[in-house]
Amino acid sequence: xxxxxxxxxxxxxxxxxxxxxxxxxxxxxxxxxxxxxxxxxxxxxxxxxxxxxxxxxxxxxxxxxxxxxxxxxxxxxxxxxxxxxxxxxxxxxxxxxxxxxxxxxxxxxxxxxxxxxxxxxxxxxxxxxxxxxxxxxxxxxxxxxxxxxxxxxxxxxxxxxxxxxxxxxxxxxxxxxxxxxxxxxxxxxxxxxxxxxxxxxxxxxxxxxxxxxxxxxxxxxxxxxxxxxxxxxxxxxxxxxxxxxxxxxxxxxxxxxxxxxxxxxxxxxxxxxxxxxxxxxxxxxxxxxxxxxxxxxxxxxxxxxxxxxxxxxxxxxxxxxxxxxxxxxxxxxxxxxxxxxxxxxxxxxxxxxxxxxxxxxxxxxxxxxxxxxxxxxxxxxxxxxxxxxxxxxxxxxxxxxxxxxxxxxxxxxxxxxxxxxx
Numbered sequence: 001x002x003x004x005x006x007x008x009x010x011x012x013x014x015x016x017x018x019x020x021x022x023x024x025x026x027x028x029x030x031x032x033x034x035x036x037x038x039x040x041x042x043x044x045x046x047x048x049x050x051x052x053x054x055x056x057x058x059x060x061x062x063x064x065x066x067x068x069x070x071x072x073x074x075x076x077x078x079x080x081x082x083x084x085x086x087x088x089x090x091x092x093x094x095x096x097x098x099x100x101x102x103x104x105x106x107x108x109x110x111x112x113x114x115x116x117x118x119x120x121x122x123x124x125x126x127x128x129x130x131x132x133x134x135x136x137x138x139x140x141x142x143x144x145x146x147x148x149x150x151x152x153x154x155x156x157x158x159x160x161x162x163x164x165x166x167x168x169x170x171x172x173x174x175x176x177x178x179x180x181x182x183x184x185x186x187x188x189x190x191x192x193x194x195x196x197x198x199x200x201x202x203x204x205x206x207x208x209x210x211x212x213x214x215x216x217x218x219x220x221x222x223x224x225x226x227x228x229x230x231x232x233x234x235x236x237x238x239x240x241x242x243x244x245x246x247x248x249x250x251x252x253x254x255x256x257x258x259x260x261x262x263x264x265x266x267x268x269x270x271x272x273x274x275x276x277x278x279x280x281x282x283x284x285x286x287x288x289x290x291x292x293x294x295x296x297x298x299x300x301x302x303x304x305x306x307x308x309x310x311x312x313x314x315x316x317x318x319x320x321x322x323x324x325x326x327x328x329x330x331x332x333x334x335x336x337x338x339x340x341x342x343x344x345x346x347x348x349x350x351x352x353x354x355x356x357x358x359x360x361x362x363x364x365x366x367x368x369x370x371x372x373x374x375x376x377x378x379x380x381x382x383x384x385x386x387x388x389x390x391x392x393x394x395x396x397x398x399x400x401x402x403x404x405x406x407x408x409x410x411x412x413x414x415x416x417x418x419x420x421x422x
Contacts, residue, residue: 001135001137001138001158001159001160001161002135002149002156002157002158002159003116003120003123003133003134003135003156003157003159004133004134004135004154004155004156005123005131005132005133005148005154005155005156005157006131006132006133006134006155007131007132007155011128011129011131012155014128014129015128015148015150015155016150018066018104018127018128018148019098019101019103019104019148019150020098021062021063021066022066022070022071022074022101022103022104023096023097023098023101025063025071025074025075026074026077026078026096026101027095027096029049029074029075029078030078030081030093030094030095031095032044032049033078033082033093045079046075046076046078046079049075049078049079050072050075053068053071053072053075065127066127067106067110067111067126067127069106069107069108069110069111070104070105070106070107070111070126072107073104073105073106073107074104074105076107077105078093081093102149102150102151103147103148103149103150104147104148105145105146105147105148106125106126106145106146106147106148107145108144108145109143109144110126111125111126111146112124112125112126112143112146114143114146114159116133117140118136118137118139118140119135119136119137120132120133120134120135120136121133123146123157125146125148131155131157133157137161139161139163140161140163141161141162141163141164142161142162143159143160143161144160144161144162145159145160146158146159146160147159151249152242152245152246152249153242173271173322173323173324174267174268174269174270174271174322174324175271176192176269176270176271176272177192177270177271177272177273177274177376177380178190178191178192178266178270178272178273178274178372178376179191179192179273179274179275179372179373179374179375179376179377179379180266180273180274180275180315180372180375181275181276181336181368181369181371181372181375182275182276182278182306182308182311182312183201183306183368184201184299184302184303184306185200185201186198186199186200186201186368187199187200187201187202187262187306187311188262188311189366189368189369189371189372190266190372191369191372191373191376192270192376193373193376193377196366196369196372198366198368198369199262201302201305201306202254202255202258202305202306203305204251204254204255204258204305205251205301205304205305206301206305208247208250208251211247212244212247212248212251215240215243215244215247216244218240218243219237219240219241219243219244222234222236222237222240223236223237224237225237255305255307255310256310259307259310259311259314260314262311263311263314263315263318264318266315266318267315267318267319267322267324270324271319271322271323271324271325272324272325272327272379273315273316273319273324273325273326273327274327274328274329274375274376274378274379274380275312275315275326275327275328275329275375276328276329276331276336276371276375277328277329277330277331278308278309278312278331280303280308280309283300283303283308284300284303284304285300286300312328327379329374329375329378329379334374334375334378334383336370336371336372336374336375336378337349337367337370337371339374339383339385340356340358340360340361340363340370340374341363341365341370341373341374341377341383342358342361342363342384343358343360343361343363343384343385344383344384344385345358345359345360345361345385346385347359349367353367354366354367355367356370356371
């Protein structure tokens with residue numbers, strides 16, 4: 001949960017100084033790893049850098065005023081970046097400028113103290129002081145970690161807490177079961193087999209696009225920074241850049257708020273949710289050279305504006321939070337858009353066909369609603385025809401936070417899901 005911080009001028013200057021020191025430590029740790037390997041063929045790990053911190057403080061005495069656990073967390077961040085690079089999950093770690101270094105972390109309560117019960121209050125930071133904060137948490141418990149963030153000229157504190165399971169899970173689990181299809185025109189097409197609902201895409205980016213384009217045009221007219229020519233950014237450029245950042249942040253906040261509201265409404269009456277497995281990264285990849293490059297760019301913007309990945313992840317964790325079942329239907333095997341939910345007959349349809357009309361059973365329905373019905377029936381095991389065997393499909397269902405269940409457990413989870421949905 002994130003709280004907005006309101007430091008005074010003196011405290012804010014200390015926060016900026018601590019942020020700069022953590023940034024310099026991050027860059028020094030990255031440089032140390034590369035230098036040791038290139039010159040001496042020595043691989044430096046986290047524990048070696050952690051053990052060097054006392055000697056590092058003796059040389060760079062300004063780091064003595066920073067808590068040791070916070071410095072260790074910064075070194076851990078470096079270690080995590082290298083681990084992702086070694087596993088081909090991320091890019092090669094690079095040196096960070098102060099603009100791209102958002103903040104630092106206190107990994108335990110020794111570095112911070114929260115004076116709040118979940119709604120506003122004060123935050124005491126070691127070696128910094130007492131800062132007023134505003135915000136409201138849905139659940140509250142014992143604070144465990146605190147991350148200080150600086151974004152768009154404002155300071156935030158992201159605090160994690162330990163919450164009892166009895167608080168998270170409701171006394172009575174909702175008995176509803178729904179299938180959800182995601183789209184660009186209708187962001188969500190929801191059905192329980194009898195009742196249908198479609199939620200239109202909010203189009204936050206599209207509505208603010210003219211303002212962002214105007215602010216970006218004004219920014220391009222100002223003197224931009226150029227490192228090669230040793231030209232610094234003008235004050236007007238920084239002001240224009242801040243204006244563009246504020247507009248983009250507003251759009252992101254609107255989308256996030258809308259996603260949480262939609263997910264909360266779905267979970268309020270349903271504990272079983274089935275949706276399609278989507279590879280959003282592949283769906284929004286740039287088009288290759290061709291005539292339809294502009295059309296693909298427009299489609300990518302529409303997908304990102306709805307926030308397919310954010311919607312799926314938010315609904316998933318809210319379902320798991322109440323102890324429900326969330327299932328991702330393997331799209332390539334089941335083919336929800338091409339399958340009839342009543343008879344199971346499959347027939348190819350182009351994207352311009354928005355109404356499902358089965359040539360076998362004569363069932364007619366909106367294309368997105370029909371796809372949602374297919375996913376719901378498949379997850380329950382009541383879809384006619386092929387593609388209803390859970391053990392034979394590569395299902396990415398999730399009833400656990402730690403690891404993916406085996407096929408045997410998937411079948412058991414599906415049986416439990418059928419009981420819940422009845």
